[in-house]
Amino acid sequence: MELAPWREPLARALHRNRSLAYCRYFQLATIRSDGHPANRTVVYRGFMDQTNQLKMITDSRSQKVQQITKNQSAEACWYFPKTREQFRLFGQLTLITATSSDRILSSERQQVWQDLSDNARSQFFWPSPGQSRVDASEFTPPEVFPVEPPAEFCLLLLEPEHIDHLELRGEPQNRYLYWREANNNWLTQAVNP
Amino acid sequence: MELAPWREPLARALHRNRSLAYCRYFQLATIRSDGHPANRTVVYRGFMDQTNQLKMITDSRSQKVQQITKNQSAEACWYFPKTREQFRLFGQLTLITATSSDRILSSERQQVWQDLSDNARSQFFWPSPGQSRVDASEFTPPEVFPVEPPAEFCLLLLEPEHIDHLELRGEPQNRYLYWREANNNWLTQAVNP
Numbered sequence: 001m002e003l004a005p006w007r008e009p010l011a012r013a014l015h016r017n018r019s020l021a022y023c024r025y026f027q028l029a030t031i032r033s034d035g036h037p038a039n040r041t042v043v044y045r046g047f048m049d050q051t052n053q054l055k056m057i058t059d060s061r062s063q064k065v066q067q068i069t070k071n072q073s074a075e076a077c078w079y080f081p082k083t084r085e086q087f088r089l090f091g092q093l094t095l096i097t098a099t100s101s102d103r104i105l106s107s108e109r110q111q112v113w114q115d116l117s118d119n120a121r122s123q124f125f126w127p128s129p130g131q132s133r134v135d136a137s138e139f140t141p142p143e144v145f146p147v148e149p150p151a152e153f154c155l156l157l158l159e160p161e162h163i164d165h166l167e168l169r170g171e172p173q174n175r176y177l178y179w180r181e182a183n184n185n186w187l188t189q190a191v192n193p
Numbered sequence: 194m195e196l197a198p199w200r201e202p203l204a205r206a207l208h209r210n211r212s213l214a215y216c217r218y219f220q221l222a223t224i225r226s227d228g229h230p231a232n233r234t235v236v237y238r239g240f241m242d243q244t245n246q247l248k249m250i251t252d253s254r255s256q257k258v259q260q261i262t263k264n265q266s267a268e269a270c271w272y273f274p275k276t277r278e279q280f281r282l283f284g285q286l287t288l289i290t291a292t293s294s295d296r297i298l299s300s301e302r303q304q305v306w307q308d309l310s311d312n313a314r315s316q317f318f319w320p321s322p323g324q325s326r327v328d329a330s331e332f333t334p335p336e337v338f339p340v341e342p343p344a345e346f347c348l349l350l351l352e353p354e355h356i357d358h359l360e361l362r363g364e365p366q367n368r369y370l371y372w373r374e375a376n377n378n379w380l381t382q383a384v385n386p
Contacts, residue, residue, distance in 0.1 A: 020274070027270045029222035029232035037230055039222035039270035041279050077220045077232035081213070081274075086234050126365065126385060133383035139365040172319065172332040190326040192319060 004052045004186050006163040006178045010078075010087055017082040026078035028056070028158075030064055030093070031071040038067060042156075044078075045112060053157040054089070057112060057120075060097060060152045061128050068093050074158060084168040091160040098151045105155070113149035121145050124152045166193060197245045197379050199356045199371045203271075203280055210275040219271035221249070221351075223257055223286070224264040231260060235349075237271075238305060246350040247282070250305060250313075253290060253345045254321050261286050267351060277361040284353040291344045298348070306342035314338050317345045359386060 017023035024044045032038050045055040054076070058064060068074075076089040096105045113121070122141040127134045163178040173193035180186055210216035217237045225231050238248040247269070251257055261267075269282040289298045306314070315334040320327045356371040366386035373379055 022272070022274045025272060027220035027222075027232060027272070029220075029230040029268070031224070031228070031230055035224070035228070036266045036283070037222040037224055037268045038281075038283075039220060039232060039268040040281060041270060041272045073229045075222070075230045075232040077222075077234060079215070079218060079220070079234045081215045088231075088233060090229070090231075122365070123386075129368075129385050130370075131385050133368075133385055136364070171329065172315070175322075175326075177323075192322050192324050192326055193316075 001050050001052075004160075004163075004178065004180070005188050006087070006160075006165060006176075006186075007047075007052065009165055009176075013080045013083055013085055013087070017080045020082060023080055023082070026076050028064075029075045029077070030067045031073060032063075032067055033070050038064065040064065042076075048108060048157060051159075053094075053159045055108075055112060056156040056158070057116070058095075058154050058156045059124060059129060060154050061130075063130065065095060065154065068095050068156070076158060076160075086164075086166045086168075088164040088166075089158065089160040090162040090164075091158050094157040094159065096155040096157070098149070098153070105157075109153070109155040110149060112155055113153055114147065118145060124150050194243050194245075197353075197356075197371065197373070198381050199280070199353075199358060199369075199379075200240075200245065202358055202369075206273045206276055206278055206280070210273045213275060216273055216275070219269050221257075222268045222270070223260045224266060225256075225260055226263050231257065233257065235269075241301060241350060244352075246287075246352045248301075248305060249349040249351070250309070251288075251347050251349045252317060252322060253347050254323075256323065258288060258347065261288050261349070269351060269353075279357075279359045279361075281357040281359075282351065282353040283355040283357075284351050287350040287352065289348040289350070291342070291346070298350075302346070302348040303342060305348055306346055307340065311338060317343050 025041050027039055028042045029039045042056045072092045074093050078087045096109045100106045125141055127138050161180045165176045167174040175191050175193040177189045177191055218234050221235045222232045235249045265285045267286045271280045289302045293299045319332050354373045358369045360367040368384050368386040370382045370384055
């Protein structure tokens with residue numbers, strides 16, 4: 001598979017902003033079951049090999065999992081503070097749960113779990129998110145983390161179809177649109193900011 | 194009017210992150226006319242006096258203006274890197290254009306224009322955003338900026354109804370929900386992160 005043309009500017013932005021740990025955070029907009037928008041910060045976990053799909057993780061008990069089941073559309077908004085540029089990535093989400101029957105995706109879910117820090121893993125053993133706050137003692141992580149991810153652990157993939165890249169530092173500014181055609185070719189266009 | 198209870202933690206976050214210019218940027222999710230989500234970075238321009246409405250500005254030629262006309266719902270996601278906390282602010286948008294008949298809102302639109310930097314003002318004199326890129330010479334700003342905002346300049350207000358505040362630094366983490374009731378009272382609840 002060929003990398004999409006927006007992969008190179010995105011990789012460059014990640015590299016140039018690497019001194020900021022939070023340059024790996026972006027905001028993911030989805031649609032609630034009532035049709036209203038939802039928006040939250042998620043952590044970029046790299047790309048799936050041989051694809052243009054961005055990896056994230058989520059908890060099956062979180063609201064976004066319910067939202068995604070009903071509506072797979074999402075737009076990620078990724079702002080890079082050091083280079084002052086923004087990528088908007090619109091596309092479709094795929095959720096990979098413990099019951100996924102796809103061998104490659106299940107194996108990727110397992111790998112992402114194994115690569116996580118213990119701190120990130122702990123959250124999947126916490127009491128239900130969004131429920132009335134329980135005592136701090138109930139947040140104690142397991143002494144040893146299992147090799148197999150818990151049922152709550154989900155891999156989430158975003159397959160971008162349309163990208164809008166804005167560079168605020170240009171003179172005046174630069175903006176590029178990228179579209180995926182039906183034949184999987186990508187088109188690129190320079191537009192006014 | 195009483196300030197909503199989430200105003201104090203938000204003001205504190207803004208203060209503690211003030212060394213980062215981009216702590217005044219947040220991501221605004223809206224719904225496209227086809228029902229899909231849209232998400233982009235906007236600049237916080239303060240609160241309307243005597244209200245809990247956040248001020249932003251936008252260009253009448255931008256896609257979000259068309260989106261807002263059809264669907265006023267929005268969720269802002271505001272991440273503060275230094276204090277590692279996130280505010281999600283869900284609510285309704287109000288667009289104040291050149292033809293607004295509300296005296297207070299029209300006057301606020303004018304005031305926000307007058308408080309803008311020349312750099313920010315320039316953008317409203319640029320060729321249409323999102324159209325095929327035109328020559329750099331067409332981006333020349335006016336020699337003197339008019340006192341009256343151009344027709345393209347819009348004030349945008351977000352009136353939050355529901356707030357989700359997450360502090361990643363807590364032990365384990367802290368999360369608070371705030372809701373506005375029908376009688377305009379606010380409820381606060383501590384929930385699991």
